[in-house]
Amino acid sequence: MKLSIILGTRPEIIKLSPIIRVLEKEDIDWHIIHTNQHYSENMDKIFFEELRLPKPKYNLNIGSGTHGEQTGKMLIKIEKVLLKEEPDVVVVQGDTNTVLAGALTASKLKIDVAHVEAGLRSFDKNMPEEINRVLTDHISSYLFAPTEIAKNNLLNEGIEEDKIFVVGNTIVDATLQNLKIAEKNENVRAFFNSIVDDNYFLLTLHRAENVDNKNRLKNIIEGIFKITELYDEDVIFPIHPRTKKKLNEFNLFEKLKSNEKIKIIEPVGYLEFLMLEKNAKLILTDSGGVQEEACILKIPCVTLRDNTERPETVEVGANMLVGDDKGKLIKAVEIMLKKDMNWENPFGDGKSGERIVKILKDSFKY
Ligand code: UD1
Ligand code: UDP
Secondary structure, eight states: OEEEEEEOSHHHHHHHHHHHHHHTTSSOEEEEEEOOSSOSGGGTHHHHHHTTOOOOSEEOOOOSOOHHHHHHHHHHHHHHHHHHHOOSEEEEESSSHHHHHHHHHHHHTTOEEEEETTTOOOOOTTSHHHHHHHHHHHTOSEEEESSHHHHHHHHHTTOOGGGEEEOOOHHHHHHHHHHHHHHHOHHHHHHHHHHOSSOEEEEEOOOHHHHTSHHHHHHHHHHHHHHHHHOSOEEEEEOOHHHHHHHHHTTOHHHHHTOTTEEEEOOOOHHHHHHHHHTOSEEEEOOHHHHHHHHHHTOOEEEOSSOOSOHHHHHTTSEEEOTTOHHHHHHHHHHHHTOOOOOOOTTOSSOHHHHHHHHHHHHTOO
16 A cells, blocks of 8 residues: 655644654555645744654645645646555645645546545635535545544535544644653743743634734734733734734734734744643634644633634533624633633544554555
8 A cells, every 4th residue: 555645734744743653653655745835944844843754755845826826736746746656545634725636636546535634614615624625525535534523524415424434633643742742842841931931821813714804803903902901911922924924914913013912923833832732821713723732732712713613622611712703702711711621622532643544554455
């Protein structure tokens, strides 16, 4: 069996790392194809280094662009590599343009697609990620759903049950494996101490529907300002490059920087970010992976979105959705800060990587 692992962005590198860890110990022919959808050092290289991942066999250097441009360039370049490598299975993870391009190219070449984190649905077709997820699921042969909710979404769309495997989410593997490493690492601890001197809230923001819309972005910032008035805690904000670009474009960056309680920092490595999450009093985010990690680490989360494709986090009581509504944000922060953080982690036991590799291996035995 030969596997091509296609990845391109920060969360894909992190969430595929547990699978790569298992593959390193197996007698399987595999390699990484990196589209370089993310390319800045702190969105890309730092994760390969911290997670000790092997260098990609192929770097396609696609970079940023409009959806059509970026996806189209990926299709052209991925096809050339797959024709040369002739893998049995292409593995993709999540819902980015890299995922859609990888899956679409493979399926046109009649190569099986394994979709890790299949079946997530926000039911919001305005999100580019929702289009990418739905299309990828429908052309995949192995659908690795993290939870029963995800499996049911797939069944409801008519996808055959024998293609669906509920395996948990590899983010649990990544979180548990790397938190231990982070806590022991002196450099990470030194970094943490240089940023943090008291209780704090952690903020991330990058979803296109939030940051590309001036009004929504303004509302969210005003909401965060209100939180800084109501609570003593600083807000630590590792800023995504998309958000920085948009804040500048909308002339909102200076306003944000004027608030001394909001500590804007560059995006940080995974070990550093896990430390920031684990020690936060509360997490404010619109990220998919961060909602999951907050739930796993038992840190209360308030999600700056109207919907989530991770409803498990809300159901177990770990997360509340507030969109860009200031009133809802204030109420949710108040409620979440009073929570007993004893909810169950709905995303599995940290062995998803092993399960996924075993299922793929077993299907090639006969
Ligand atoms: C992408 C994914 C999103 C995912 C996110 C993870 C799609 C449609 N979106 O969004 O689902 O949650 O990655 O972080 O695939 N930029 C840099 N350096 C980089 C990468 C991006 O400066 O390394 C800037 C560029 O200005 C670029 C912008 O960020 O135009 C957006 O990058 P892009 O990859 O298009 O989308 P993300 O917002 O990162
Ligand atoms: N993350 C990180 N450094 C940061 C911000 C986030 O390592 O400065 C990690 C975080 O732990 C999570 C992943 O990046 O595992 C989430 O990526 P992102 O929010 O960019 O994308 P999404 O999950 O929304 O697709």
